[in-house]
Amino acid sequence: MMKEKKLFKDALQAIPNSLGRYLAIILLIALGTLAFVGLRMTGPDMRMSASEFFNQYHLADVTITSNYGLNHADQNTIDKQANIKQVSWGYYQDAEIEDRSDTIRIFSNSKKISSYELISGRMPANDHELALSYLMNKNYHLGQKVTLKRKGILKNKTYRIVGFVKSSEYLDKNQIAQTNLGTGKLTGIGVTTSNAFNSKSYQIARIIFKDTANLSPFSTKYRNQVYHNQKHLLTSLNKNRASKYQSAKKQVQDQAKQQFLSKLARHSTSITPNQIKIPTFKIKLPYPSYTISSREDSIGYSSYRADAERVEVLAAVFPTFLFAVAALVSLTTMMRFVEEERANIGLLKALGYSNMAVRLKFLIYSTSAAIIGVALGASVGYTFLPNMITKAYTVNSTLASNLHLYFLWSPVLVSLLVALLATSVISIITLDATLHEKPTRLMLPKTPKYGSRILLERATFIWKHLSFSAKVTARNIFRYKSRMLMTIMGIAGCTGLLVMGLGIRDSLQGISDIQYSQIMKNDIIALTNQQITQKQKINLRKTLHDSKIRNYQAAHYAQLTKHLDKSGATENVILIAAGDATKFKDVINLRNRQTKEQLSLKDNSIVISEKLAKILNAKVGSIINLNEGNKSYSFKVGGISEMYIGHYIFMNRHEFTKTMGSKYTTNAYLITMKKRSEVNQISRKLMKQADVQTIISNSSNSKLLTGFTGSLNQVILILVLISSLLAVVVIYNLTNINIAERIRELSTVKVLGFYDEEATMYIYRETIILSLIGILFGFGFGWWLHHFIITNLPPDMAMFNPAMYPMNFIVSALIPAVITLVMSIAVYHQIKRINMLDALKSVE
Numbered sequence: 001m002m003k004e005k006k007l008f009k010d011a012l013q014a015i016p017n018s019l020g021r022y023l024a025i026i027l028l029i030a031l032g033t034l035a036f037v038g039l040r041m042t043g044p045d046m047r048m049s050a051s052e053f054f055n056q057y058h059l060a061d062v063t064i065t066s067n068y069g070l071n072h073a074d075q076n077t078i079d080k081q082a083n084i085k086q087v088s089w090g091y092y093q094d095a096e097i098e099d100r101s102d103t104i105r106i107f108s109n110s111k112k113i114s115s116y117e118l119i120s121g122r123m124p125a126n127d128h129e130l131a132l133s134y135l136m137n138k139n140y141h142l143g144q145k146v147t148l149k150r151k152g153i154l155k156n157k158t159y160r161i162v163g164f165v166k167s168s169e170y171l172d173k174n175q176i177a178q179t180n181l182g183t184g185k186l187t188g189i190g191v192t193t194s195n196a197f198n199s200k201s202y203q204i205a206r207i208i209f210k211d212t213a214n215l216s217p218f219s220t221k222y223r224n225q226v227y228h229n230q231k232h233l234l235t236s237l238n239k240n241r242a243s244k245y246q247s248a249k250k251q252v253q254d255q256a257k258q259q260f261l262s263k264l265a266r267h268s269t270s271i272t273p274n275q276i277k278i279p280t281f282k283i284k285l286p287y288p289s290y291t292i293s294s295r296e297d298s299i300g301y302s303s304y305r306a307d308a309e310r311v312e313v314l315a316a317v318f319p320t321f322l323f324a325v326a327a328l329v330s331l332t333t334m335m336r337f338v339e340e341e342r343a344n345i346g347l348l349k350a351l352g353y354s355n356m357a358v359r360l361k362f363l364i365y366s367t368s369a370a371i372i373g374v375a376l377g378a379s380v381g382y383t384f385l386p387n388m389i390t391k392a393y394t395v396n397s398t399l400a401s402n403l404h405l406y407f408l409w410s411p412v413l414v415s416l417l418v419a420l421l422a423t424s425v426i427s428i429i430t431l432d433a434t435l436h437e438k439p440t441r442l443m444l445p446k447t448p449k450y451g452s453r454i455l456l457e458r459a460t461f462i463w464k465h466l467s468f469s470a471k472v473t474a475r476n477i478f479r480y481k482s483r484m485l486m487t488i489m490g491i492a493g494c495t496g497l498l499v500m501g502l503g504i505r506d507s508l509q510g511i512s513d514i515q516y517s518q519i520m521k522n523d524i525i526a527l528t529n530q531q532i533t534q535k536q537k538i539n540l541r542k543t544l545h546d547s548k549i550r551n552y553q554a555a556h557y558a559q560l561t562k563h564l565d566k567s568g569a570t571e572n573v574i575l576i577a578a579g580d581a582t583k584f585k586d587v588i589n590l591r592n593r594q595t596k597e598q599l600s601l602k603d604n605s606i607v608i609s610e611k612l613a614k615i616l617n618a619k620v621g622s623i624i625n626l627n628e629g630n631k632s633y634s635f636k637v638g639g640i641s642e643m644y645i646g647h648y649i650f651m652n653r654h655e656f657t658k659t660m661g662s663k664y665t666t667n668a669y670l671i672t673m674k675k676r677s678e679v680n681q682i683s684r685k686l687m688k689q690a691d692v693q694t695i696i697s698n699s700s701n702s703k704l705l706t707g708f709t710g711s712l713n714q715v716i717l718i719l720v721l722i723s724s725l726l727a728v729v730v731i732y733n734l735t736n737i738n739i740a741e742r743i744r745e746l747s748t749v750k751v752l753g754f755y756d757e758e759a760t761m762y763i764y765r766e767t768i769i770l771s772l773i774g775i776l777f778g779f780g781f782g783w784w785l786h787h788f789i790i791t792n793l794p795p796d797m798a799m800f801n802p803a804m805y806p807m808n809f810i811v812s813a814l815i816p817a818v819i820t821l822v823m824s825i826a827v828y829h830q831i832k833r834i835n836m837l838d839a840l841k842s843v844e
Contacts, residue, residue: 499782605638
């Protein structure tokens, strides 16, 4: 018992005796655990928080709307679907608020599906009360009365604000939805009671499916299931289109007859309704259509899901390599510790301690360092890091206030396993090789490695011109091969992580400006009705010749889709067919990203955006298939254009007619402003035109892209700081190991008359050379990491600039170089304090 106590005391005493080494191991393990746990938990934290919010407010799987409303036939069709678990019917109306620049979408309160979180006040109780989005509470207050410019299908124009709510459907703070009022963009949403609406048909149906109940809303399986349910539901609803059209046509004819009869009655002309024939060509009605929107069609939902997935791309790469570097240096440190304890191991064996008892000392030292390091790293990794990253990612999301931190065992258990492998297991393996030696041999210093000829010596024309110090340095580098490899790998790992982090930052910077200044020069796209009168055309042209507009071009605009089974996402693809292909570059500059070569719109082929080409694995000459409703179209790729957000295909009018099988017509105007600050002013002017359906503003997309890259920049900054801190610990640790390993050698050169500066450079010259080699290897490693991340990190609808800039490599090299320089000062003072006589004492 006494022996065990003494051994335990000796094991504990080893910690303060080598406190620097012990703390270095703890820091290395803590940094690795911090990055691994923090990044591994951010994605699950975001998904679990959102899932909890969606379940609490019963977010619909899909919503159904129609340009004709949803009548009894539609209700019967939906109710008969066997796969529908629950359906909720509702109304909505877009309206502008008088004396304000705000346009809101007012919904009837849906208590069952896609309900609202009450932030303040209460929910409306009658048809004169309204609850607004909590995002509007800075400009409105409880009890305030608001008046609408037009009430539409609402019964009243004036409402009293009784509450502020958060919608479970609209999750983006800035990008809410398009509208045909105001500037073409909604400011917010509102909620009132169902009896506040005066409509014979419903405007929206919200549906929850049976087969999605046990699926994660962020899983590929969920997205694929909803997509197939959407297709089946759309096929069933489309059967009602013909009868709805005939019914609407008859209603218009009856109204026309009644108007004609009233006119004749005023002139005392007698005629019966059956004698009136209304020419069919005078009845211009759009054909009924249905829009079934999944959660993925919401900008806020899809971007939130993509953010959670982007973190996991980083989590799969960054912490893995960071932890590998930390574990590698910890491994080297523990191996050196065992070597230093040779004499004590021999003494313990001579005193009769068993091999197992000797192992206990090293297990206590290594295991305690590993556990403390994991505990410190995990405590920050489960709290601080996920909290910082989620705040950065959700800066534009309404879910920011609903985020919670969760605990999963797997990240911390993996961290602990790696930490124990790099410390305890390695120390035991190294120790077992030592324990095979006799105690008398262990109590003697280990025989130094013999010097040997190196390859450079064979190159006599170089070797003979080297100084004595240079020759010694060259020999020592190859003499301690394991230390050489560890130093190079440690520095290369840290440099590589810095190159990757700073490279991602470079890839994000400026892409918004490139996209919306150099490529897409137009500021807005004004979408018009298909059927437009001559008078409307004249009025529209007057507006388009406004002095604030630099230029405009007419084009055909359509939205196609492509479902990706691998990710479960349905990507929206914008088709733009130029009216004048020769002048198209004035509004959209199609060019090859690498060569900057201009791409023209030719017959028999189209130009597609680069990210669309990547996700479809398309090249020049490839055939791609895209859908419009239930129709599928094939296109031949003639060029791939630089584009950083959105999926686009471009073609000339002849290719449109040939491929789409319909006559070319223009339904959009691509407008470039003289000053972008006047976009809203022109948008309002255009929206007042009867033939303009909606406005798509590039400034909104630019803000989306800027917010998206800005949030990721903050995450990258955190990772760069962690990499820099790792570099400090790695260089410090390896330098200390180098000095401790060669203490007798340093004492010898000092006895031989070397000054402190010369003794420092005698050993540190090797560190500098190895650091430079490590930095060069780190450049290659970092370039590969950057390429991998930049390819897999962006969501399906965006891409980053894959270019690498010289400044990135300079900064990535400077950080470890400066740390190495600072460490040289510490080494100088450490060598200056060496007691030469103690170090050179013979153990015999």
